[in-house]
Amino acid sequence: xxxxxxxxxxxxxxxxxxxxxxxxxxxxxxxxxxxxxxxxxxxxxxxxxxxxxxxxxxxxxxxxxxxxxxxxxxxxxxxxxxxxxxxxxxxxxxxxxxxxxxxxxxxxxxxxxxxxxxxxxxxxxxxxxxxxxxxxxxxxxxxxxxxxxxxxxxxxxxxxxxxxxxxxxxxxxxxxxxxxxxxxxxxxxxxxxxxxxxxxxxxxxxxxxxxxxxxxxxxxxxxxxxxxxxxxxxxxxxxxxxxxxxxxxxxxxxxxxxxxxxxxxxxxxxxxxxxxxxxxxxxxxxxxxxxxxxxxxxxxxxxxxxxxxxxxxxxxxxxxxxxxxxxxxxxxxxxxxxxxxxxxxxxxxxxxx
Amino acid sequence: xxxxxxxxxxxxxxxxxxxxxxxxxxxxxxxxxxxxxxxxxxxxxxxxxxxxxxxxxxxxxxxxxxxxxxxxxxxxxxxxxxxxxxxxxxxxxxxxxxxxxxxxxxxxxxxxxxxxxxxxxxxxxxxxxxxxxxxxxxxxxxxxxxxxxxxxxxxxxxxxxxxxxxxxxxxxxxxxxxxxxxxxxxxxxxxxxxxxxxxxxxxxxxxxxxxxxxxxxxxxxxxxxxxxxxxxxxxxxxxxxxxxxxxxxxxxxxxxxxxxxxxxxxxxxxxxxxxxxxxxxxxxxxxxxxxxxxxxxxxxxxxxxxxxxxxxxxxxxxxxxxxxxxxxxxxxxxxxxxxxxxxxxxxxxxxxxxxxxxxxxxxxxxxxxxxxxxxxxxxxxxxxxxxxxxxxxxxxxxxxxxxxxxxxxxxxxxxxxxxxxxxxxxxxxxxxxxxxxxxxxxxxxxxxxxxxxxxxxxxxxx
Numbered sequence: 001x002x003x004x005x006x007x008x009x010x011x012x013x014x015x016x017x018x019x020x021x022x023x024x025x026x027x028x029x030x031x032x033x034x035x036x037x038x039x040x041x042x043x044x045x046x047x048x049x050x051x052x053x054x055x056x057x058x059x060x061x062x063x064x065x066x067x068x069x070x071x072x073x074x075x076x077x078x079x080x081x082x083x084x085x086x087x088x089x090x091x092x093x094x095x096x097x098x099x100x101x102x103x104x105x106x107x108x109x110x111x112x113x114x115x116x117x118x119x120x121x122x123x124x125x126x127x128x129x130x131x132x133x134x135x136x137x138x139x140x141x142x143x144x145x146x147x148x149x150x151x152x153x154x155x156x157x158x159x160x161x162x163x164x165x166x167x168x169x170x171x172x173x174x175x176x177x178x179x180x181x182x183x184x185x186x187x188x189x190x191x192x193x194x195x196x197x198x199x200x201x202x203x204x205x206x207x208x209x210x211x212x213x214x215x216x217x218x219x220x221x222x223x224x225x226x227x228x229x230x231x232x233x234x235x236x237x238x239x240x241x242x243x244x245x246x247x248x249x250x251x252x253x254x255x256x257x258x259x260x261x262x263x264x265x266x267x268x269x270x271x272x273x274x275x276x277x278x279x280x281x282x283x284x285x286x287x288x289x290x291x292x293x294x295x296x297x298x299x300x301x302x303x304x305x306x307x308x309x310x311x312x313x314x315x316x317x318x319x320x321x322x323x324x325x326x327x328x329x330x331x332x333x334x335x336x337x338x339x340x341x342x343x344x345x346x347x348x349x350x351x352x353x
Numbered sequence: 354x355x356x357x358x359x360x361x362x363x364x365x366x367x368x369x370x371x372x373x374x375x376x377x378x379x380x381x382x383x384x385x386x387x388x389x390x391x392x393x394x395x396x397x398x399x400x401x402x403x404x405x406x407x408x409x410x411x412x413x414x415x416x417x418x419x420x421x422x423x424x425x426x427x428x429x430x431x432x433x434x435x436x437x438x439x440x441x442x443x444x445x446x447x448x449x450x451x452x453x454x455x456x457x458x459x460x461x462x463x464x465x466x467x468x469x470x471x472x473x474x475x476x477x478x479x480x481x482x483x484x485x486x487x488x489x490x491x492x493x494x495x496x497x498x499x500x501x502x503x504x505x506x507x508x509x510x511x512x513x514x515x516x517x518x519x520x521x522x523x524x525x526x527x528x529x530x531x532x533x534x535x536x537x538x539x540x541x542x543x544x545x546x547x548x549x550x551x552x553x554x555x556x557x558x559x560x561x562x563x564x565x566x567x568x569x570x571x572x573x574x575x576x577x578x579x580x581x582x583x584x585x586x587x588x589x590x591x592x593x594x595x596x597x598x599x600x601x602x603x604x605x606x607x608x609x610x611x612x613x614x615x616x617x618x619x620x621x622x623x624x625x626x627x628x629x630x631x632x633x634x635x636x637x638x639x640x641x642x643x644x645x646x647x648x649x650x651x652x653x654x655x656x657x658x659x660x661x662x663x664x665x666x667x668x669x670x671x672x673x674x675x676x677x678x679x680x681x682x683x684x685x686x687x688x689x690x691x692x693x694x695x696x697x698x699x700x701x702x703x704x705x706x707x708x709x710x711x712x713x714x715x716x717x718x719x720x721x722x723x724x725x726x727x728x729x730x731x732x733x734x735x736x737x738x739x740x741x742x743x744x745x746x747x748x749x750x751x752x753x754x755x756x757x758x759x760x761x762x763x764x765x766x767x768x769x770x771x772x773x774x775x776x777x778x779x780x781x782x783x784x785x786x787x788x789x790x791x792x793x794x795x796x797x798x799x800x801x802x803x804x805x806x807x808x809x810x811x812x813x814x815x
């Protein structure tokens with residue numbers, strides 16, 4: 001707990017709130033050396049990383065998705081892999097497979113050859129271009145940090161952080177992610193098209209003779225340990241019961257009243273928009289994401305406790321992609337962000353004063 | 354009342370104790386303001402409503418005043434509980450004070466979390482950091498930072514209500530002074546009113562009118578008035594109209610009390626007395642045995658009291674006008690309206706046709722004729738005055754006892770919006786004619802020229 005201001009604690013020591021905020025801001029700063037704009041997206045990406053989740057990044061081509069992930073890997077000084085998902089990609093191409101190798105004594109044996117998933121940071125580029133079978137190969141790895149091949153389970157080294165990108169255009173020949181897989185992503189981060197001033201800066205910084213180099217924030221050997229310690233600190237953040245109840249109520253409020261999977265209707269959505277446009281609301285994973293994301297926000301703000309504002313700050317990236325909208329929403333052009341705002345407004349009265 | 358959590362925290366010497374002590378101060382400030390709001394809002398509502406009511410009494414008619422009074426009463430009945438509930442809701446317990454401090458000092462739920470998690474203290478390694486962090490912000494949630502007002506803003510409303518009430522009081526005081534001055538000026542005045550100038554009162558209840566006469570006549574009059582009333586109004590509307598009239602009376606009385614126009618409790622009353630317009634005989638000396646009644650209060654009445662001695666003809670001619678007044682007014686119906694029942698002592702004490710009447714009427718023979726018998730006075734009254742008997746003397750003296758007189762008990766009032774010391778008497782203005790104007794004079798009768806006579810004759814023949 002007690003460490004000098006500019007000195008990182010030892011690996012066995014729990015970092016302080018100030019250590020966390022400092023490390024976070026440094027990583028953020030390094031990434032922004034090469035990523036112009038997208039401040040909100042970068043922050044959400046880091047929140048998901050320290051909360052122990054995975055991120056789905058949605059953006060049109062050329063907005064810096066791959067660049068963002070590479071920059072993160074460099075800043076954290078962690079191993080980094082990239083898989084370009086295509087329609088003929090097989091699960092073994094991701095997880096690895098058993099191959100026959102000849103030993104020194106000439107005997108041949110099966111040996112496991114790890115796939116690209118065995119890394120700390122994995123970029124699954126255009127994940128919706130692979131078949132659902134291949135997409136599902138990621139599920140076990142993302143949820144349980146392990147891979148099972150031919151009956152043998154291979155653990156992944158923490159931290160394990162998957163960033164999948166989605167291309168919202170060119171939907172021909174794509175396989176939209178099933179809801180179960182979407183739910184496994186902690187946040188969905190949207191990379192919007194850069195503004196004019198940002199575009200000018202992008203053009204000037206990427207076409208000049210000197211390219212910015214990213215300095216790693218952590219030492220190579222201890223980066224994983226440091227990040228894991230910071231992740232442990234996140235879970236120690238104190239939450240008052242009222243705020244836990246607020247997060248739970250917010251999550252339940254995304255479920256429409258007509259849902260047949262809910263027996264007790266108390267605390268469900270009172271907003272007509274939710275009942276009209278949402279087929280399925282957020283799963284409990286949405287509530288977990290809300291709370292863990294809020295804890296990271298609290299640490300970033302130099303606090304050891306979660307506030308209502310922290311919950312609301314991560315409401316959209318946590319809940320937006322967990323809302324399954326119906327055809328009426330598509331016809332009316334309803335955006336999940338709009339619905340999340342409605343839910344926030346309807347539940348805000350719960351905030352105790 | 355300190356909560357158990359508050360007591361436990363305040364007894365500690367560490368950071369939590371300091372935080373609790375600061376929160377207690379915040380709580381006291383908030384509760385003091387809530388108490389002030391309760392007192393100011395309730396008092397302000399009551400005083401303001403009263404003030405508005407008094408001011409309205411000066412400017413509104415009785416009906417409008419009644420409506421406004423009902424609206425204000427309804428507003429008060431609804432507003433008081435709302436004001437009380439709103440004020441009571443502002444009372445803060447320890448936890449609520451923490452929530453308010455969190456919000457206003459932007460502490461991001463630090464205090465709320467501390468109070469909520471305190472029983473489970475020590476479970477998180479970040480707990481000491483939270484306490485230290487909050488202690489370092491003690492100044493940020495001092496009472497002056499959280500609630501800088503020491504006086505509730507409801508005091509403004511209370512002050513406004515007091516202002517309205519002061520204005521109302523000033524107006525009432527001024528009006529009462531004016532009425533006192535007016536009463537002193539008019540104390541010794543008696544007005545003689547020509548009966549032809551009497552119009553029905555604005556007050557539909559006919560308050561102040563008093564009929565006196567012999568019991569038979571009054572009973573007869575009451576029955577005829579009742580019958581006339583029943584002809585005019587349906588039975589279903591009767592009770593509703595009575596209720597409405599009572600409400601209006603109540604409002605009018607209240608209005609008079611508030612504005613100081615109510616002088617009924619004062620001994621001095623100016624009486625208007627009907628002049629004997631048709632008889633036009635000077636009033637006779639006071640009748641000691643007649644109905645002194647209310648008239649005894651003013652000396653002028655003693656001089657003008659003609660009692661039953663007034664001739665029967667004028668008295669008989671006054672009766673139809675009274676009835677007409679009552680019919681128009683729908684007042685004075687039955688015994689409620691001032692027509693005293695036959696057994697009433699005052700009614701019995703005044704019997705104009707009885708032997709006590711001195712008999713000073715025109716048609717009746719002085720001394721002997723009047724007062725000798727009711728029959729005689731009835732016959733003399735019928736001759737030439739009653740349309741039923743225009744064709745000759747009646748077969749039987751059907752109205753032989755319908756002799757009564759009207760005494761109008763009028764009260765002083767000044768209904769003008771701006772009170773003045775003297776009643777307004779319109780000046781008599783005579784403007785001289787200019788050179789182009791000529792006084793109205795009858796045209797001289799001229800002669801028709803001879804050439805036109807034939808034409809004029811044909812025109813008039815046609």
